[in-house]
Amino acid sequence: MQVVFLGTGAGLPSKSRNVTSVILDLLQENQSMWMFDCGEATQHQILHTNIKPRKVTKIFITHLHGDHIYGLPGFLSSRSFQGGSDPVTIYGPEGLEQFVRTCLTISQTHLSYSIKFVEISDGIIYEDDKFKVIAQSLDHGITSFGYRIVEKDLPGALLVEELKKQNIPPGPIYQQIKNNPTVTLPSGEVIDTSRFIGKSKQGKVVVIFGDTRFKETHYLLAENADLLIHEATFSGSQEELANEYYHSTTIQAAAIAKNAKAKKLILTHISARFQEQDYENLVKEAKSIFPNTEIAKDYTRFTV
Amino acid sequence: MQVVFLGTGAGLPSKSRNVTSVILDLLQENQSMWMFDCGEATQHQILHTNIKPRKVTKIFITHLHGDHIYGLPGFLSSRSFQGGSDPVTIYGPEGLEQFVRTCLTISQTHLSYSIKFVEISDGIIYEDDKFKVIAQSLDHGITSFGYRIVEKDLPGALLVEELKKQNIPPGPIYQQIKNNPTVTLPSGEVIDTSRFIGKSKQGKVVVIFGDTRFKETHYLLAENADLLIHEATFSGSQEELANEYYHSTTIQAAAIAKNAKAKKLILTHISARFQEQDYENLVKEAKSIFPNTEIAKDYTRFTV
Ligand SMILES: [Zn+2]
Ligand SMILES: [Zn+2]
16 A cells, blocks of 8 residues: 655645645555545646556545645546546535536536545445545534545465365365355364464555644544644644644644554645745654654655 | 747646646736636646736636636636735636636635626627737637737827927927827917827737637638737648547648738647657648748747
């Protein structure tokens, strides 16, 4: 599982940071990519990566501010232009479907694939055999969600050597042993299959917050996350401003990570008022609370 | 008067050409800039120029295809963010206002200036003491307009030496002489003021076509233009494709320029299927019909 930052700026684009978009690369896990937010020119950013738009099959929008959604009509159009045919499901707050449909209709854009909208509220918004996605409302003036992406534990491998030692030869019985708690052997013997299954591998948890003001309880969404991606529009000393504009500081983001006992924190949604030389200090502020912190840049890729 | 190309590609962005937008720089003439079309990431392109969004006071949209309008909500938002306060008038086909208002409303974007929409049809759509803009429908499947921007002739200067020779001393009478065909001097003498006014300077004419299929009569909009900007989505040999997709070839664009007796032709809306090494040939095709042809690139600036 990998995370690719396509845009890490706040409010409006700058030369070094585009407005928000993050890709969760699940090619290894399920041959697809999931997009979180789609600010203007996200499709332009993608031109400088190896990401294939047709591989993006789910788009999760945290909130409807322009810097998080204005790239969506263009991304969907170009995905069609480039021959995308797999359906896309778009998750987000009420109003998202009206925005996208209006843009596509007025521009007479006909997509080569179907799109489906899921208007979300708090709780589990998606689940399959490998993943579960949970949404939680935040505090941003406008409806804004954080997403917790939970990879389910991977079952352990069949211990073939152990089976052979017990004189159980390969065959359809192996599949039965893998899928059932007990199995009756041809000899009539009933075995407890758990002895023949390796340790299960714990799934990863990635949590992506939308824009938000700090709130004590927000850490619950990020509990024990392997990776927490949190906005840090303001520096540690600007708590009042952050509060006034419904955003967070570096230190507040770090407090969420700490309380959640997350393994790693990446700061994003960095204001254009900060320059290259300020980044070190922003990270330092967060590290004083939560040591394993990094700051995102456009195009950086993290392995989870 | 200058023209700056912000995007010169067709349909979708590539690494070398963004989707369509052109700036008519009238800072010398009336302290403002006019924008023609606003594809996605036009505001990003502007970051690499000295153009100030707050100086853009009129936006003319040729047609509602996404590659010509998806940058508009973001451009307007950022213009506000950057403290723009002068009103903006937006000209274009029916549906444009609904598109912009929906995007701004759903994203809860509140602009720091007012916007006014003018739904255009063929004819004079704007006129002041210095400029006149004429729109003409083209042939693009969807409603698409070309714009003829006419600078009015600049009145000649007052010939002060001549006035002094005739013993007419400086004073309010000079303004009267400038503004009236005849004037009565304090002596009672009635004079024909034209003797005291220098030669008027002919205003420039710039014509910007929206996407269109070739049509014989289109040259009328471009008659005697100092500069004609015309799409050339296809090469000379692809006339059938051009026709099928409601676009023009290099040769068709050149034919319009020739029949219009334009002074210069710039080809734009170049498909991503053409690479750097193809451009010379595209220009050569057009030059075989209309010698004074150039091909636009992103960021190139032409003086008219
Ligand atoms: Zn926001
Ligand atoms: Zn078009």
